[in-house]
Amino acid sequence: MFQRFELENWQSAYEQTVRFNLADSTLEPVRxxxxxxxxxxxxxxxxxxxxxxxxxxxxxxxxxxxxxxxxxxxxxxxxxxxxxxxxxxxxxxxxxxxxxxxxxxxxxxxxxxxxxxxxxxxxxxxxxxxxxxxxxxxxxxxxxxxxxxxxxxxxxxxxxxxxxxxxxxxxxxxxxxxxxxxxxxxxxxxxxxxxxxxxxxxxxxxxxxxxxxxxxxxxxxxxxxxxxxxxxxxxxxxxxxxxxxxxxxxxxxxxxxxxxxxxxEPRRGGLLKRNREAMNRGWDVLRAWAADNADVVTVHEPEATGLAFVRYHLELSSVEVGHAIREGASVLVCPGVFFGIEGHLRINFGFGVDYVRAALAATTPVLQGLAGR
Ligand SMILES: Cc1ncc(COP(=O)(O)O)c(C=O)c1O
Missing domain, CATH: 3.40.640.10 (Type I PLP-dependent aspartate aminotransferase-like (Major domain))
Structure with missing residues (x-):
């Protein structure tokens, strides 16, 4: 049986129909x-x-x-x-x-x-x-x-x-x-x-x-x-x-x-600096959001990347949570099972602070609702 590339399949199926795409694995693109x-x-x-x-x-x-x-x-x-x-x-x-x-x-x-x-x-x-x-x-x-x-x-x-x-x-x-x-x-x-x-x-x-x-x-x-x-x-x-x-x-x-x-050089160094600053700004937003929602999520600070692999405290599969967030908040995140581990969601925080903040704010009531709050 052909093994599909579930992660890429998830992104290509839904990324064009959501308001916020936090499923991406890159940073705010360079123009x-x-x-x-x-x-x-x-x-x-x-x-x-x-x-x-x-x-x-x-x-x-x-x-x-x-x-x-x-x-x-x-x-x-x-x-x-x-x-x-x-x-x-x-x-x-x-x-x-x-x-x-x-x-x-x-x-x-x-x-x-x-x-x-x-x-x-x-x-x-x-x-x-x-x-x-x-x-x-x-x-x-x-x-x-x-x-x-x-x-x-x-x-x-x-x-x-x-x-x-x-x-x-x-x-x-x-x-x-x-x-x-x-x-x-x-x-x-x-x-x-x-x-x-x-x-x-x-x-x-x-x-x-x-x-x-x-x-x-x-x-x-x-x-x-x-x-x-x-x-x-x-x-x-x-x-x-x-x-x-x-x-x-x-x-x-x-x-x-x-x-x-x-x-x-010096362009490469400039790009790395630009992108590191964007990731650090985004991480502050993600960390604050996770702290505000500590009853439903926990996150270990990533040493690199603009990606947070967030653990959630819900008795649901990561695909179920992913669909709930997509349908309820028009935000796309990646189910952890597509990386081989359940109980997690991968959330991008490198796409600009206003964008990330707005997307996470839309996600909060959905997650809290799933937790029965
Ligand atoms: C770990 C890893 N390797 C490779 C790729 C492929 O990326 P690209 O073909 O854009 O270089 C990705 C994309 O998500 C990735 O996360």
Missing amino acids: LGELLDDPGDLDELLGTALYYPEVNGERALREVIAGLYPDVGADDVLVTVGASEANAAVVDVLCGPGDDVIVMQPGYQQVWGLATNNGCNVREFPLDPDDGWRPDLDALESLAGTTTKLIYVCNPNNPSGYVLTEEEIARIVAIAERYGAWILADEVYQGSERAARKHAATFVGRYDKVIGVNSMSKTYGLSGLRIGWAIARPDMIEQLWRRHEYAVIATGRIDNALARLALS
């Missing part, structure tokens, strides 16, 4: 004019010939991306249609029928679903909701073995915002290395740490079987560019590239050019 604030850049763009870019991504963009990592060159980078395409290509290369795959839970279910659809044996190692979403690496240790093909980690984690410590990264790498398993490190929320106090380190370069994936969508607020990338050793890049040719041929030339502009 084109904000990126093209230098007239020279605009002129260059207007002169662009709209032919296919290099199939593996424009060299100038790959060079800028490579510069974000230690000891990575432009040829170690494949530019993809978002992190989604990169993740899908990795599963296509590595995960066949009967293969053992281990994923983080709760987590973004793309790899879980694709591997399941490929007939893999997919198991989960948990992040502990009662321990600030710390990963249970003893569980990973006991699940891993010589047959493990791939370990998928999302760092910082969507939906909890948990950032792995150096020790945790080292232990995950050691477990993978012991069994020769690949690590797919989905790092799309890197740079979205709300405080500089805990920086999400990359897995790239720690072991030769690491594939690092990232994109313009989350931390940079540029999901409309549809640009992502994979970083890996040359033989893996080669295999991913062969899938990329089948699936999409290439990304967009304008998208390549805009991504290069966004990732070049």
